[in-house]
Amino acid sequence: MVVSKSVEYIQTAPNRVDPAPIPNGFGFAADVNGFLPGPSIAGIPAPVLTGPINTAALGANHNNGRLVYRAGDNGWRWGQSANDFGGSSAAIRDSLFGNGTYNIAVNGTTVTLRLTGDQYPNVPQLALTGGAWIGDAYVIDTDKALTITTNEYTAYGTHVDDLICVALFGGQFTFAFEEIAPFGCDGNAFGNIPLASRFARTSPGTKTASLTIPANTPRDGVEYLLIGIFEAIVDDQPNAALPGSRNVAAYQTNTILRVVAQLNSSGQLQAANLTSLTAAVTGLLASAGSSVAVIPPGTSIASVGGTTLAASRSPARTRRRDLRRKRARCS
Secondary structure (H helix, E strand, O other), rough: OOEEEEEEEEEEOOOOEOOOOOOEEEEEEHHHHOOOOOOOOOOOOOEEEEEEEHHHHHHHHHHHHHHHHEEEOEEEEEEOOEEEEEEOOOOHHHHHOOOEEEEEEOOOOEEEEOOOOOOOOOOOOOOEEEEEEEEEEEEEOOOOOEEEEEEOOOOOOOOOOOEEEEEEEOOOOOOOOEEOOOOOOOOOOOOOOOOEEEEOOOHHHHHHOEEEEEOOOOOOOOOEEEEEEEEEEEEEEOOOOHHHOOOOOEEEEEEEEEEEEEEOOOEOOOOOOOHHHHHHHHHHHHHOOOOOOOOOOOOOOOOOOOOOOOOOOOOOOOOOOOOOOOOOOOO
């Protein structure tokens, strides 16, 4: 089981990482996880969460502390919608879920987890090879390998445990969970998603992680998301009454960036969907002081100034995921 707080960022250039422009980028999670794949834990009594929680402000969504089962995750989640909490600022989140001691009562056993110190890791920043930054996305040549390397997690190895994780998802790479990942970037739960992860407890020393996606693995015209995760585990409480469980409190910092599989070995754009074509072409023209609007078929162009070019396109093969939907945060 996991009690955690998280912050999400978005990377839009080699050295630019900003708070993610989403209304729920400051998260709180209280989860009781089964295995994926594995036997369902839907039949246990609803786990109950207590702690420094502003129950009056949360109202009915707190569900009197009872977690709600989400079958697609094989896990129990905080909130009536079984997808934990996300707020637009740290102040809002922390006014509802304070730092302190949390208790989760599950299957007749209470586990106490101390979430204290605001020990958020530094912000992950990803260095990539195999393509080029165009606009706010990294556009790759599918004939080349894509290599991703994190910056240093500076406090790696200084907590009860620490985690670094890098994963690529979207297109043919799909999660085995529906909404919220179980703890630890578990390869089974992440389905066929390429990932690299390391815990300080078992892999001390190196404070970075790298992931290489072989050439001709991403598909032309598909938009993917990369996520880099640094997580400080500040409490870890094994419990003999819950064999096989890992029970932790953690602070997590995540960075997401867009990867568009569009460039070939000649540096030419492949067939594109509307979102990725707009991003790519606008980025190329921006330095020259020009701009372009890609107009979907069937849209009136009467009010569009300048020279208008019409082009047909096939239906988009992917869409940009909401950064919180199907979160790849590992807790």
